[in-house]
Amino acid sequence: MLTVSICQIQDILHLYIIYRGDKISHKRNTSYPAYISVLAHRPLAFRVVYLSTSPIAPTKKLMIRELEMRNEVMNEKRATGINWHTAIFIGLLHIGAVAALFVFSWQALVAAIVLWWISASLGVGMGFHRLLTHRGYKTPRIVEYFLTFCGTLALEGGPINWVVTHRIHHAHADAPGDPHTPRDGGWWAHIGWMLTGTAQQFDRPVMEHYAPDLMKDRFHVWLNQFYWLPLVLLSVALLAFGGWSYVMWAVFFRVTFNLHATWLVNSATHMWGERRFSTSDDSRNNWWVALLTFGEGWHNNHHANPTAARHGLAWYEIDINWWGIRAMQFLGLARAIKLASVAQRFLHDGVGSSKRETAT
Numbered sequence: 016m017l018t019v020s021i022c023q024i025q026d027i028l029h030l031y032i033i034y035r036g037d038k039i040s041h042k043r044n045t046s047y048p049a050y051i052s053v054l055a056h057r058p059l060a061f062r063v064v065y066l067s068t069s070p071i072a073p074t075k076k077l078m079i080r081e082l083e084m085r086n087e088v089m090n091e092k093r094a095t096g097i098n099w100h101t102a103i104f105i106g107l108l109h110i111g112a113v114a115a116l117f118v119f120s121w122q123a124l125v126a127a128i129v130l131w132w133i134s135a136s137l138g139v140g141m142g143f144h145r146l147l148t149h150r151g152y153k154t155p156r157i158v159e160y161f162l163t164f165c166g167t168l169a170l171e172g173g174p175i176n177w178v179v180t181h182r183i184h185h186a187h188a189d190a191p192g193d194p195h196t197p198r199d200g201g202w203w204a205h206i207g208w209m210l211t212g213t214a215q216q217f218d219r220p221v222m223e224h225y226a227p228d229l230m231k232d233r234f235h236v237w238l239n240q241f242y243w244l245p246l247v248l249l250s251v252a253l254l255a256f257g258g259w260s261y262v263m264w265a266v267f268f269r270v271t272f273n274l275h276a277t278w279l280v281n282s283a284t285h286m287w288g289e290r291r292f293s294t295s296d297d298s299r300n301n302w303w304v305a306l307l308t309f310g311e312g313w314h315n316n317h318h319a320n321p322t323a324a325r326h327g328l329a330w331y332e333i334d335i336n337w338w339g340i341r342a343m344q345f346l347g348l349a350r351a352i353k354l355a356s357v358a359q360r361f362l363h364d365g366v367g368s369s370k371r372e373t374a375t
Contacts, residue, residue, distance in 0.1 A: 101214045105206075108274070111267030115260075123257060123264035130168065130249075130265050135273045136309040138166030139177075140336035141343075144311065147229065148178045151324030152340055152352040160234055168246055170270050171277060173239030176215040179225040184281075185321055186225075188296035195281040197297065204282035205275075246270075276307040284314035291328075292319035300332070310334030320355030328355065 115123075142162030145151040154162070163174050171177055180194055187193045194213050197204040208214070222230055229235045246266065253261040279301075288299030298318035305312030305327065313326040313334065327334030343349035 096211050098210055098212075098214050102210050105209070105274075108267055108271045111263060112271035115263035115268040118260040118263050120260045120264075123260040126253070126257065126261055126265040127269040131269050131273060132309070133165050134168035134269070135276070136336055136339060137162055138164075139169050139171060139273075139277065140309050140311055141339050142166045143171070143174055143177050144181065145324050145336065145340065147174060147235075148181045149322045150353075151322050152344075152349045154343065154349050158343070158348050163235065163238060164245060167238060167242045167244075168249060169273055169277075170243065170246055171274065172215045173242040175222060175226050175229045175235055175239040176217070178229060179217055179222055180213070180215045182225045185318075188294075188298070188318060189285060190296075197282055197285045201282050201286060204285065205278045208281075209278075276304075277311075279304045280308060280311050280314060284312055288312075288315070290315050292316070294318045302332075305333060309339075310336040316355070322353045323355035324352045325354050 142159075143166045146154065146159060146162060166174055166177070172180075184193055184195065189196045189198055194215075195204045195208040200207065203212070217225075229239075250262055250266050253265055283304050284299050284301045285297045286299070288301035288304075290299055292315055294315065296318055298315040300315045301312045303312070304314075310326050310333065311317075313328070313332050316328050316332070317323070317326045324340050325334060325337040326332075327337060340349055340352065344352060
C-alpha cells in the first residue's frame, strides 16, 4: 500500500513552487528566489500581509505555503532568529571601537581618517556603489579592481554580495522584497536586517541573476570569498608600524563608524530629509548623512536616477565621491560618465523631473 507523509507532500509542493517561480522570473525579468530569500527572514505574519501586492508571486496560496515552509525551516535552523556569527562579529567591533577611546593618539586618528576615505569613498561609494552596482561610469579593469580592493577595507561584506543586496533594494525599493526598508521599522532598516535578516547572504541562483557581470569575473569572485583578507593584512601592518592604538582606531573604530554611516543610508535617508523627485519609494535627500558618507546621502536624487554617477545635483549638495570620479576623469581613468541634471528645483511637494545626459 502506498503511503505519503505530510513532509513528502510539502517537499513536492516546494519543488513545484520553485519551478513555477523560476519560470515567472525569466518571463518577467524578476527574481522569485530572491524575493523568497529576503522575505523568509521576516515574521510570517508580515510576509503573508504583503503577498497581495507582490508582482512576482506565482499565486497567493502557493506563495503563502512556500513562506510557511521556509519559516518552519528557519525556525529549526535558527531558534532565536539571530544571525549569531554576524551579531558576535558586530559586537566585537563595537567593543573595539569603545576600547579605542582609551588608547588615543593623533597619529592613529589621522591614519583612521585616511583609511576611512580610502575604504568608504574610493571603495564603497565610488567602487561598490557607483561603479560596480550601477555602472555609472567606466574605468580600466585594473582601476576597477583597485577600487573594489579598497571597498573590502570597509568590511561591508564581499563586493558581489554587496552589489546583489543593493540591486535587490532598487528592484523592490520600500516594497515587498526590499532587504532593508524602514517600512519594516527604523531599527530593521539600520541594523536589524543584518542581525536577523538576509545579512547579504543569498543563494547562488540569486547572485547569478542580480550580478551576472561580476559572477563571471574571477577576481571579483575570489575577492568576494576572501573579502576579509585585505583588512587582516592591513591590521598586521598597522600593528607592526604603529602598535595597538593604530589597530584600534584605524580598524575597529573606523570600521564601526563607517558601518553605521552606511546603514544610515538604508534607514535615515528613507525616513528624514527632502524629496526633490517624486519616486515610488520613500527616498530622501539628507545632508548630514551625505557628509558622513562622502555624498551618498543625496538619496532621492540617486533613486530618481540610479545610474547617474553624480548624486549631489545642486551646488550646495556636497558630493565628494563625485569629485573623486571627476578627478579620475581628468586623469584619464574614468569615461562614459552618466549624469542627471535638475530640471526643476526646490519642489516642496516632492514632484519633479529630470533629464539624463552622458559626459564624454
